Amino acid sequence: MSGHLAVNTSSLDSFEGLHNAIKGSHVEVTQLGRGKFRGSLSHVGIGDFSLSIGSFSVGVRTQRVSTDDKLVIGMLLNADDRVTHWSFDMRPADVLIMPPSTEHDGIFHGAAAYAAIRLDLAEVPSLFRGEARLSDPAAWLNKNVYQADPSIGMAATRRLPLIISRLARQQTALSDTVADFWKRSIIDAVSGTIVQSLPPDTRGLLPSATQLVGKVDEYLEAAGLRPVHVSEICAHLNVSRRTLHRAFYDVFGLGPISFLRHKRLCAIHSVLRESDPAAVTVAQVAIRHGFIELGRFSHYYHSLFGEYPSETLGGRGFRARKTIDKNLSEPDPVGINTN
Numbered sequence: 494m495s496g497h498l499a500v501n502t503s504s505l506d507s508f509e510g511l512h513n514a515i516k517g518s519h520v521e522v523t524q525l526g527r528g529k530f531r532g533s534l535s536h537v538g539i540g541d542f543s544l545s546i547g548s549f550s551v552g553v554r555t556q557r558v559s560t561d562d563k564l565v566i567g568m569l570l571n572a573d574d575r576v577t578h579w580s581f582d583m584r585p586a587d588v589l590i591m592p593p594s595t596e597h598d599g600i601f602h603g604a605a606a607y608a609a610i611r612l613d614l615a616e617v618p619s620l621f622r623g624e625a626r627l628s629d630p631a632a633w634l635n636k637n638v639y640q641a642d643p644s645i646g647m648a649a650t651r652r653l654p655l656i657i658s659r660l661a662r663q664q665t666a667l668s669d670t671v672a673d674f675w676k677r678s679i680i681d682a683v684s685g686t687i688v689q690s691l692p693p694d695t696r697g698l699l700p701s702a703t704q705l706v707g708k709v710d711e712y713l714e715a716a717g718l719r720p721v722h723v724s725e726i727c728a729h730l731n732v733s734r735r736t737l738h739r740a741f742y743d744v745f746g747l748g749p750i751s752f753l754r755h756k757r758l759c760a761i762h763s764v765l766r767e768s769d770p771a772a773v774t775v776a777q778v779a780i781r782h783g784f785i786e787l788g789r790f791s792h793y794y795h796s797l798f799g800e801y802p803s804e805t806l807g808g809r810g811f812r813a814r815k816t817i818d819k820n821l822s823e824p825d826p827v828g829i830n831t832n
Contacts, residue, residue, distance in 0.1 A: 498539050498672045500661040505532035508553055515609045516543035518561045526551030526603060535657045539676045541613055546570070546657055548606035557597035564617070564633050565591035566683050567609040570650045574603030581638040586646025588639040588686045595636065608653045610683050620680060623727030623734070624688060641686045649682040652785075656682075659785040670719040674783050677722035688734060702743035705732065709749070718760045720783030723749050757782045758797050762805055770807040778802075 505511065508524040516536040524530060532549035552574065557565075567589040569576055576583045578599045583589065591597050593614055612620070614630045621627035641647070656679060708730055713721060726749070727734055734749075741749045761782050765775065776787060779802070784790040794802050 498537070498660065498675075500535070500537050500657065502533065502535040502657070502661060505534055505549070506530065508549070510534060511547060511549065511553065511555065514547050514555060514607075515545045515557070515565055515567075515611055517563065517611050518557055518565070521556040521558070523554040524551060525553055525600070535654075535661075537657055537660055537675075537679070539672050542616070542676055543611045544608065544653070544657065544679045545611070546606070546608045546654055548604075549601070550604045552600075552602045552604075555597070555599045555601075557591065557595075559594050559596045562593045563611045564593050564614050565589075565597075565609050565611050566687075567591065567607060568646075568649065568653070568683050568686075570606040570608055570653070572601065572603065572605040574601070574605075576601050576605060578638065579636055583638060584641070586641035586643070586650050586686070588641065588646075588683065590633060590635070590637040590639075590687075592634045592636060608650075608683065610679060619728060620677075620724075621684075621728075623724070623730070623732050625733070627684070627687065639686045639690055642689050645685045645689055649685060652682050653679065655785045659780060668719070670716075671781060671783070673725075674720040674722050677724045678783070681722065681724050702740035705730070705737065705740040706744045709737075713756060718764070718782070720757055720781075721753060722783075723753060754793060755797065757784070758794055761794070761802065762798060765802055765805040766808045768806060773806075775802040775806060 503510070506529075508522045508530050510532065511522045511534065512520055513536075514520045514522070514534065516538060528551050530549065530551055532547065535546045537544040548570075567578075569583045569585050569587055569589075571585050572583075576599070578589050578597065581589070614633060617630045617633060618628050626632050656675060660675060709726055712726060712729055723734065723737065727737055730737075737749050741747065741752055745752055761778055761784075764773075764778050764782075768778070779787060779790050791801055794800075798805070
């Protein structure tokens with residue numbers, strides 16, 4: 494799933510700039526609203542996978558041609574007026590499914606912003622493994638709109654632009670495994686509304702909570718310090734998010750997302766404690782471990798450890814190692830070396 498990471502953002506001064514509104518897709522655009530067009534367009538590309546976020550100041554019509562053979566999952570981030578896709582009315586945070594090789598007609602009656610991920614249908618089984626219905630490519634062959642759960646959707650509308658903003662500043666420092674984590678984070682944000690709408694998992698007997706958590710521990714140990722997304726765990730163990738959530742609450746009294754966050758915070762604490770403040774920054778270490786909102790990260794960190802990350806950086810572990818290195822580099826005092 495990993496691949497080269499590329500991020501770019503541009504300002505738009507005309508509706509023509511939206512022709513690449515979804516990276517890799519050609520979109521015909523007609524301006525409907527009166528006034529000077531202002532907008533922006535950002536793309537994140539990870540291999541053949543892409544996230545596009547666009548915004549514009551006046552009403553437009555967008556039409557995707559049927560020659561595009563990729564699956565597109567879109568989300569309306571905000572809108573000043575009515576938005577329709579095909580015959581569906583959409584509200585902010587609603588999710589739209591555009592199947593491969595399907596024409597698309599969207600009408601924005603005023604200023605709006607959107608997000609869209611574009612991927613190959615062949616990736617669906619691996620990306621959504623653990624969710625029986627979503628892992629079947631046939632489930633993505635029908636046009637549909639999913640209404641957002643406010644507790645899930647609105648958080649995603651804020652998170653997706655933050656992901657692009659953070660990756661734009663840090664992309665050169667990302668390894669393939671970290672890029673894979675962010676790919677899963679993007680997919681999770683856009684598809685969360687769909688997952689929430691699925692019926693309960695009824696596929697038969699499942700591992701006990703303790704056994705399932707043990708398997709997660711084994712997977713995390715093998716992964717080392719790299720960030721691991723909850724969807725990656727579900728895919729590896731072939732369980733649904735509901736099943737994983739139930740198991741973690743039974744064992745720890747908290748959900749898998751909170752547990753993974755604690756694991757990442759502990760990994761960051763260890764790195765900061767052993768790092769030279771002159772060589773690394775808190776922000777670099779945080780993004781490497783999957784955090785994009787530094788203010789929220791600092792709050793989580795302080796709540797867990799009782800100190801801020803800047804206080805840990807260059808702490809006792811680094812100072813102890815520096816003292817040892819200094820002692821080893823000094824010449825033997827007179828009388829100590831008996832050779």
